[in-house]
Amino acid sequence: MNRLQSLARRSLLPILAVVTALLLGAVVIVITDFENLSKLGSDPIAALGGALAGVGRGYGAMLSGAFGDPGRIVTALQSGNEKDIATAIRPLTETLVASTPLIFTGLAVAISFRAGMFNIGGDGQLIVGALGATTTAIALQGVAPAAVILVAAIVVGTIFGGAWGFVPGFLKARTGAHEVITTIMLNYIAAQVVLFALRGDFLRQPGGGQPISKVMTTFVDVPGILPLPGIRLDFGFVVALVMAVVASFFLFRTTKGFELRSAGFNLTAARYAGMSAGGSIMLAMFLSGALAGMGGSFMVIGTVGQLSNDLSGGIGFNAIALALLAGLRPTGVVLAALLFGALTTGGKLMGIQSGIPFDLLFFIQALVIMFVAAPGLVRTIYRIKPPKPEAEVAA
């Protein structure tokens, strides 16, 4: 009961943040709906109805874009036609595909933040990991069997990402260099390193000067979960879920995780307790980078199939928002990543079907992030008292 209550208390603010963002999004849909607004003078009731219908259509399209149309799924399943089933469930699987790298990077952010390290370098660690995986896969092409290439690419990519994360951790522990600055700068360096690597013939796709790597799905691919045509969802998603469990176990059940959290909460008390604070920082940053790198590896070897320098598309930054939305808890990261994934894939359909601009989706996402980042704002709106009122009664 106690556990349930605390779960409810923890979820309240994030849920309210999302709801508030959707409500504000609805307001924006209404006031940008010029067709109905122009009728406001002549026929206000119809105008209002039309505007609200627009909101309903928009969010409806978003829902079915993110999770599919239930009726269609049922019909397709009954028909037994593989192609129909694939088309019907694709929105749902695409949501999971979009969520997968968000889970990896969200966990990466959660672990580093738990250690008090504001790792802004998720993007760089993800893409360096992807570079490691791509290089390994292409190097091994034709030399080793596909299964070996797959495992080697993911492992090398993970280590690359970890190394890229370790650098700012090492700099912080040894020299005190602030991780916000070093991780941001390493993002730029990572992007340029990848661009440079994609110049050479070894990785680059033959023909055309585009900085894109060869397509690897022809010789190595992460196995799919569903044996259906056109479904990208693969075991990368399952590994992401496993990593969430592993991260949770690591943080809350192991002594290294305890050291890491202690250093994050209170560095001096950790030192007084005989812990090596620098060690915790370096470990946290290595693990954080490794998770982001693993996420990037699964993208290039699996769902995306090739490396380009805009592979991440800001995932590393969205991960910060969703990790905060999740309260830095691995289970929460999974839920938040699913939400963000649904917003992304659902938003695409919303744009296509209802004529509501795709930009509005970013607008709603930004609102969610803003409300999450400022819990005081949500508290003020809904007049929720802070968790522990600290009365100044100390005499």
Place this chain on the structure above:
Amino acid sequence: MRLELRDISKQFPGVLANDRISISADKGQVLGLLGENGAGKTTLMNILSGLYRPDSGEILIDGETRVFHDPAEAIRAGVGMVHQHFMLVPVFDVVEAVALGAETVSGPLGTFNRAAARARIVELSAQYGLNVDPDDKIESLPVGVRQRVEILKALYRHSDILVLDEPSAVLTPLETEELFGIIRSLTAGGTTVIFITHKLNEVLEVADKIVVLRRGRVAGTAVPAETTRQALANMMVGRDVELIVPKGPANPGEVVLRLKGLQVRDDRLEMAVDGVDLEVRAGEIVAIAGVQGNGQTELVEAIVGLRAIDSGEMSIGDTRIEHASPRQISDLGVAHIPEDRGRDGLINAMTVAENYILDSYHRPPYSRRGVFDLAAVAARATQGVKDFDIRTPSIETVAASLSGGNQQKVVVAREFSRPVRLVVAAQPTRGLDVGSIEYIHRRIVEQRDQGAAILIISTELDEVLAVGDRIAVMYEGRIVGILAGESATLEAVGLLMGGAEFGGAAA
């Protein structure tokens, strides 16, 4: 009646901080307001000084009801407040610091009339024997003088009701005596003084009447001539307390901690510990007395391995520890109760259970091969909570929500949960209520009787005298005298703390 607070109540979420409190003071009187932490003293004074509005009750000055909407109104009504933490700009000189916010201005541009302000400060300083040089920089002044500058600030604003919040906390015994002299000259001039403290000796010495607060209520009133320390302490706590630490004679054994020619620098690289020689034996309590900032903090940090030493020797038993890590030192059986428990001793955001294992989390039974045995952690933490009477809703409660006394008990319970050869306790009872102080002292004496060597660092003379089998006084980085506990007097220790040479004992 110069000042009267009538039936003041103030509710905070979950706490009734003031419950129908009435106090009064005449012109030229010293009212001693005595109470433990959390008794409601500061809340009451914040109401008087206009920081809070009372939920009910009224403030009367010269029999007239007054409502203060903000501190400025209270100041205009003559209420001056000297806070525990001084509010002075370090780079200002005394004239600027005192005049700040109440500048005398002249000319069309409203320029600061320094000469007028200075003249008034000189006059006030002479009138009340404050002995403050108006041209000194604040940062160059000792704490005792800064406090007098704060008093000057109140007087400069024509305050004749002066509230002093725990004024002696930062002072040497000698400076405290001087402060009492100043209070007497203030009251002779007609000022009413409200003296807030939790120190029994002080109210008995300086107050004309005493009001004791407990849990937001008036627990009783007394007149110094007709009461005793014991009676006041009982009133404060609400039960009979032991003011004297019950302990038998020490039974010193072999030397556990040995320091020889120890030199340690502080963060600004000044020599903070400058040649300390000290031995602490098994079965004895050595108490280091001294005013805050004379090298005690650095000394403790060096002993427990948190601060590199400059030169000298340190050993525990036969093991040299000059270059040992905090964990190596703790593994030698050293329990450390740090000076600032909120910053160094506890992780406020973690639970009682997690804090209980903060320094032995990596050992069995708490963990095996790097994985916690949560059942073992819970079992030991539950036992610790029971053994040390820690008042907490559960072991899953975060440390931040415990009271200061219970937080300190978590620290002590943790440190004493391992085999202990040496206890290094820095300010072990700072900010605690009488009941918790009594309890922690008893536990420390218990460790001594079981054969541990104890080193206590305290700025509270009462504590040093009560628990020390030997008392070493530290001044400017040196041990300037070591006295036997039973023959040490308040005066002798107080003089040494102020830097006086003492017989041949001076180092």
